[in-house]
Amino acid sequence: MNTSTPRPKILIIYTGGTIGMIENPVTHALQPFDFSHLIDNVPKVKKLAYDIDHIQFDPPIDSSNMNPQHWAQIAQAIEDHYDAFDGFVVLHGTDTMAFTASALSFMLENLHKPVIITGSQLPIGEVRTDGEENLITALQVAAATDAQGEPMVQEVAILFENYLWRGNRSTKMSADNFNAFSSNNYPELARIGLDITFERKALYRSPSRRPLKVRTAMDPHVMFLELHPGMTEETLRHLLSVPHIKGIVLKTYGAGNAPTDASFTRLIREAVERGVVILNVTQCVNGGVHTTLYETGNSLAAAGVVSGHDITSEAAITKLMYLFGMGLPAETVKKYMGCDLCGEVTL
Ligand code: ASP
Secondary structure, three states: OEOOOOOOEEEEEEEEOHHHEEEOOOOOOEEEOOHHHHHHOOHHHHHOOOEEEEEEEEEEEOHHHOOHHHHHHHHHHHHHHOOOOOEEEEEOOOOOHHHHHHHHHHHEEOOOOOEEEEOOOOOOOOOOOOHHHHHHHHHHHHHOEOOOOOEOOOOEEEEEOOEEEEHHHOEEOOOOOOOOEEOOOOOOOEEEOOOEEEOHHHOOOOOOOOOOEEOOOOOOOEEEEEOOOOOOHHHHHHHHOOOOOOEEEEEEEOOOEOOOOHHHHHHHHHHHHOOOEEEEEEOOOOOOOOOOOOHHHHHHHHOOOEEOOOOOHHHHHHHHHHHHHOOOOHHHHHHHHOOOOOOOOOO
């Protein structure tokens, strides 16, 4: 790894989240604060021999308030500054970080530079904060190059505590652990210990050398439908007929299994026939959908439900938004849901 010459140029995009929050003296609730406050708390940033610039959301937001317009804002900022910087660090709340990472991975087609998303569990002003370390390491990862001087990371990734994860393979696993993220179906891209050790085989390399192509349109007419034992026919019918819904991530049991009773299968088939794209994604945190394993999975496939294989829920829902956002018809969306676009799924 070569992190020295010449001075890497990194753009920090500060969107908000706990990392930059401070306590409201009256209500004691955490609220977002501006970038200068954040950086004042990490004087070590100035010790890095990098040229760092920043832009920030105005106002910075808690990531529970993130929406597709915000993703577009981040993607647009990266496109606008793509040639001028070697890498990008996005400071973001942890709550919806995996959704943003997944959305950006689809929006930034032919990405060849690092987009490293990080945040923290404790605000950067707190004595025991994890924010300082996460920010410094994210900057170092964004600046890292290989022996040929190419960026080591050429994809959207989440840096958190001891690991660098592929963004569209990540899930927030803990509300209070410093190692808050995990990628349950894909190895880490790097381990952060005394050194930053990259797993070269795990790093994504786009098969295309074409220039960055940014597509920010996202269609919000998608939803999750999580099965549970005892879900009534009435509930299922109601959920499947939400007006204007084009895509549903059906969160099934185990290896992609669902009830086999006739009314369940009929309601699913009718929705598919109406043109709704239904993707089968397991509720399990590890492993994927194997619809031929049990009759209970087979019946979904027979009803026209597409297998999500080992995709995360976050990547599945944002991929549907992205593909419908391109204005593609349902049949084409179905076809692409079965393809690997940028390392989000193992086929
Ligand atoms: N609620 C915060 C957010 O997602 C939590 C965090 O940053 O960890 O913005």
